Amino acid sequence: MQSSRQDDESWTVASAKAKLSEVIERAQSAPQTITRNGKPSVVVVSAEEWQRKTARKGTLAEFLMESPLRGADLDLERQHDEPRDPAL
Template identity: 65%
Template sequence: MTTKTIHSRAGAHRAIPWPVAEAKARLSELIERAVTDGPQIITRKGRPAVVVVSTEEWERKSKRRGTLAEFFAASPLRGADIQIERATDTPREIDL
C-alpha cells in the first residue's frame, strides 16, 4: 500500500497524483484524503486530469466575493488619475 500524501516540514500536505485505476480501486480513501489532507489530483496517462476537493473547500473557493463594481471600487489604482487614450483606429469591414 502506497501513501498518497507527503508531510512537509511546515506541516502542510502535498498531494501525490493518483492514476485513474488506483483512484477507482481506492475511491473511499481518495475521498477521505481530499477531506482531511486537501485537494487530490487524478492523472490519466500520466498527466493531471482532474482534482478532487472537499465540499467545504469547493464552497470556499467558489463563493462570490462581491460584484464587479465593488472589485473596481476597491482597486488600488482608483483615484490615481491615470490617463488612458482611446484607440482611434478605423473599424474593420465585416461581411454579414
C-alpha cells in the same frame, strides 16, 4: 503490499480509479491530487471547499472601488479605428 499513492494526498490515476470512494472520503478533509505520468493533473476537493473557493466576494463595482489604481490618474487613450467587418 505497497500503495501506488505517492503520499496521503496524492494518487496515480490507476489508484484513484481503484479507490475512488477513499479519494472522495479523504477529499472531505484535504484536497487530493491525482497525477498522470508523474505530474499533477487534477485536484479533488469537497463540495464545501469548492463552494468556499468559488463564492463571489463582492460585486464588480466594489472590486473596482477598492482597486489600488483608483485615483491614479492614468492616461488611457482609446483607439478610434474603423469597426472590423464581421463577415471576415
